[in-house]
Ligand code: C2E
């Protein structure tokens with residue numbers, strides 16, 4: 001199959017490229033109907049304090065199970081949703097659903113100090129986003145100081161001035177801002193100083209090598225030291241081993257999440273974890 005690329009030149013697609021493109025189109029079309037068909041849901045991964053192991057919060061993570069039962073990873077479908085305006089609809093649904101669920105848990109007396117919600121680049125920069133968050137907070141009754149919005153470091157780097165302005169608007173609502181996947185964006189650490197954020201999330205890639213690589217340990221230590229100066233809290237993601245947690249404790253990291261303690265859980269799963277007697 002060949003496609004004209006202009007100026008008489010041709011780009012040749014291999015079979016696999018054509019297949020990939022077909023796969024992407026199929027996913028896009030299926031994703032268009034996923035919300036209406038109730039195929040999207042949220043899982044919640046607990047986050048803990050490193051010093052005493054108590055619950056710090058939960059991160060809402062999107063799940064898509066298609067009608068045939070197969071799961072599609074958010075790492076695959078979020079970028080597809082980002083290419084269309086679908087991400088706006090999905091992002092709004094995520095925020096509304098997570099806040100409503102969290103409000104329900106608070107009313108039930110469950111002690112979950114914070115709720116973290118991931119926000120995509122396009123959603124974050126869309127006009128009216130701040131008003132949407134304000135409306136959802138009012139509608140669900142979630143106290144703003146309990147909500148953390150996670151924006152990836154790359155989003156902030158690409159569009160630094162606008163991002164800082166947007167963060168300030170969000171912070172004026174009283175909510176907290178988190179920089180997700182921190183350390184992967186090749187940014188100068190000093191740029192942290194200018195960010196009106198409250199938390200950075202250390203990317204899993206650093207945690208994986210924390211125990212064996214002295215260099216990575218030094219990077220993590222530098223981030224933690226700087227975070228302390230600039231008054232950010234730090235959450236480590238992807239903690240899978242006790243040894244990693246031990247190093248994080250020595251280095252003074254405040255919070256962590258990971259398979260070591262819990263995978264992302266369904267609503268029922270989280271309720272059973274937090275109040276097992278009630279659920280039995
Ligand atoms: P993220 O926000 O950095 O989320 C952390 C990811 O690491 C999640 O993958 C989580 O399941 C996984 N994880 C947590 N602990 C461990 C561990 O110990 N080991 C390993 N190997 N993985 C761990 P997930 O749920 O597949 O989500 C992938 C990414 O998709 C997220 O990365 C986030 O960027 C995006 N995403 C998920 N839900 C949403 C959403 O509602 N909105 C937006 N915009 N993006 C979302």
Ligand code: MG
Nearest residue numbers: 059118150180
């Ligand atoms: Mg996240």
Ligand code: MG
Nearest residue numbers: 180181201237
């Ligand atoms: Mg992350």
Ligand code: MG
Nearest residue numbers: 181203204237
């Ligand atoms: Mg990540």
